[in-house]
Structures are given as structure tokens and as C-alpha cells.
Amino acid sequence: MADFTAADVKRLRELTGSGMMACKNALTEAEGDFEKAVEILRLKGAKDVGKRAERTAANGLISEFFDGSGDGALLEVKCETDFVAKNAEFIALADRLVEFAAKSGVESAADLLKAEIEPGKSVELLVQEASAKIGEKLEIGRFAHFKGAYVASYLHKSDPSLPPTTGVLVELDTENAEVAKDVAQQIAAMAPKYLTFEEIPAEVIEKERALAETKTREEGKPEAAIAKIVEGRVNAYLRDFVLLEQAFVKDGKKTIAKLLDENGVKVVRFARFKVGQS
Template identity: 50%
Template sequence: MLDCKKALDEANGDYDKAVEIIRVKGLKGVTKREGRLTSNGLVVAKVSGEVGVMLELNCETDFVAKGERFIALGDELIDHLLTSKTDSVEAFLASSMASGKSVQSVIDEGNATLGEKIEIRNVAVVNGPVGLYLHKTSPDLPPQVGVLVSLAKEAAEVGKDVAQHIAAFAPKFVHREDVPADLIENERRIAEETAREEGKPEASLSKIIEGRVTGFVKEVSLIEQAFAKDAKKTVKQILDEAGTAVKAFHRFRVGQ
């Protein structure tokens, strides 16, 4: 409020000029905020036909995150992402919005107006029938977790259910075949070191290690996880019953 009063005084009561003064002074402070942490923010997503888009917009405090201006900025950016369908943060920041300004310029203006460091951490674009779920971790905050699922065949209810499952259980890959070999080897090394520390007999080590590695792979592979709404079935069984499959998914959580 004090900054606004000073700007109005400097502009001799000219509202538009005062806004310009605030923006200029705010932009001067953008570089000072570059090193600050942005662990708050929101996840926003939209689906149009068979295209789904999602982005994570970050800020410094939850006070800004739940403010109307920040939420409106998220809505403006997701509309542009749905139009541009740009699937990398760098390309999205460089793209031009309907106003003719680049996304980066709009973000910089948001930095100036809101007085905090603001940045886009993640963007995602998926095609095909889309499942979407946004989750609020607190009722007074915008969604903090978002999931987009690309399905092989339309199955709206199952698509949403699987998206909710992903939000809760945070798998890393769709299939076990997608898990990188180096990640499996690292897990095998940890399993062996742990088993030896536990004093497991040498003759049983191989079986114990492979069992733990198999458990790890199942834990990070979506379709092998026990389904959140029916633990007696795997996600794959739920998808098979619906006559569809997951082609890809993206899960964003603010600050992670």
C-alpha cells in the first residue's frame, strides 16, 4: 500500500502513470529475486477434445499462491499452452501470447506486480483420450497436485480414477520395461548392501536381492501397482476391464 501511495504521489495522481512506475520499479527487483526459492504455487490443467495440457506455476509464498492475480495468471498461461501445445518449458517461455508478448515477459511482469519470484517449472501436453485429476492439499489453496493421463481408448471414468491413483501413489513409469537399466542396477546394489548389513546368509543373498528389486520395479511401475480403489486388482486389470491402456502420464506436485 505504501508503494502505491508513493507511486501516486510521484505521478501527481495519474493512475496509469503510477501503475507504470510500480511496474518499472518492480521489474528492477526481478533480478534480485532470481536466487529465491519458489516452493509454493499451483498446478493448472485443461482438456479440449483429445488434447490435454498442464503446467506448474511457482511462487515464494502460499499467500501469493492463493491470490486472485496469481490464479488468474495461471489461467491465462494454461489457455495459451492449450493453443500453442508447446511441450518444453524453454520453448513455452519463448512463445508469443495473443497480446504479442512472450510468456517470459508476462512472467517478468507478474514478478514485478506480485513482488515475488514467479516461474514455470513444468509443462505437459498429451494427445488421445485424456484423463485429468487436480488435487487440493489444502482447501484454501489452489490445486497442488495434477495428473494428466493419455489413454489408448476413451474411458472417461477409468481415466479419472487412474489419474487419482497416480496422484496418490506417484508411480514413475507406465510399464516395468520403461524403468532405466541403470536405475535397476543401482537398486540391486542397494539391495545387496542392505541384505549384507542385515546379516542375511550368503546362500540366500541372490534370491533376497532379486525379490527386493522386483518389489521396487512393481512399486514404480503404474500398471503393476495395486489399484487405489480396489487393492485386490492391479491398475492393469482395471484398464483391461475397461478395454483401454495408458500410453503416457504426467504428474506434477508443487515444489517437487
């Protein structure tokens, strides 16, 4: 019978990120030899790449990198379980990737995967190797890199025991750390999709207008009033998704637009990532 303890299983699990039963089986196969068990798990992970491709990476984290106040990046890196999400090796991988992405100048997650992070090794291959070692499907999600007058971020942990799962990057036209923090936290909490009404795609507006008109007619509103009612409902609905139109969470009497005007600051752009959400 293989000679190993529960502590050995725990240590192997922490080192590799593999499941408890996989660790027990590896130690049994290795007859208690810890290093051999590590190698068994890595080999098994490499063989299971095809199987993992069909699995869902719904957990993970948001990692950030800053190189001065005007240069910041966010990267979403996904895995299958929250156990791996808080694994030190997984976190280190995410931190390495977001720093590399920012410094290499890639413009998208697709470009990042193709980039050579080590001589003869792409980021995609590095992620595949990490996936084989850890034993879970790992994915690069969304990426944002802002360079401007002032860039700030906010990372939110929904669970104190886990790494951040929501991240915000915001660019202002002038430096103001307090406003940047307030706006970033607003974006994290209220999840706006657009900066201004002008950014909303026409097809989104038309779809909402059609729904509002159908609802209004079903309510039996007078024909002469329908157009005005529909427009009001569309604007009210879409206002929730426009950052500048949202009520400031710290002071509901003013909008974000008013907050910015009071401080002489403008938001140039923003990005919000929440793990598992598109």
C-alpha cells in the first residue's frame, strides 16, 4: 500500500491545483513518491487537454498592471473552479500575463495569445502548459490597456478569500485621484455599458423602442400620446446604462455628469470586466 498522509495530499493539491481525488490517485500510483506524483499529474494534464476544451471556465480573476498614472491595463484570466482561482501559481500567471501584455503593446486578447512571451513560446502555449499542470481549462478573457492623461483602476472582491472578480479601468482627461476612484467604484457597482447616449448603437435603441411601443399599445394608451410615452420609457431604460446619466451612488441628488462638471474633469473612456460576464 502506498505510504502517504493527508498532509501530502493537501501539499500536492496546493502545489498543482489538482483535485483531491486526482492527488490521492497520483500518490497511490507513485507509491508515495511526492515528486513522481507531481509528474504524473502533469502528464495526465497534458493528455487531458482535448477533454478540457469542452469544459466551462466560469471562475477566475481580474489582474491589473500600472506603469505610471497614465498607463494601466486589466486582464481577465479564467479557470473552472474558485479553488484554482486562488491558487498562488494561477495568480502569478495572471500577473505575469497582464504585465507582459501592457509592456508588449498588444491591442487585444487575441493578439496577446499569439505574442511570444519566451523564446519560441507564445502566450497561448504558456497557458496550455499551465492548464496541463493545474488540470483545469484556463482561458485568457478580455483585455484593456489605456494610455492617457490619467488612468486609474478599481478591483472588487465579491469574496474576501478569493482574488478580485470585477475590475474597472477608467481614463480621465486630467489627474484627479479622488474623482477617478469615485467613478471607478460607480462603474463597478452600477455596470454602465456606455459613456454617453451617443455611444448606444442604433439597433439597441430601436429594439428597446419596439418593445416599449408594444407594451404601451397593450396598455391601451391614447394613440396621440404613444410616441411621447415610448420615447420617455426608452430614455428612462437606457439612462441606467449610460455612465454620465447615472445617479452618483454616494449622492443620489447628482448625476455622474454633474460630479465631473463640479470637478472640471471628463471621462475619456472606461472598461469594466466581471469574470464570467460578457
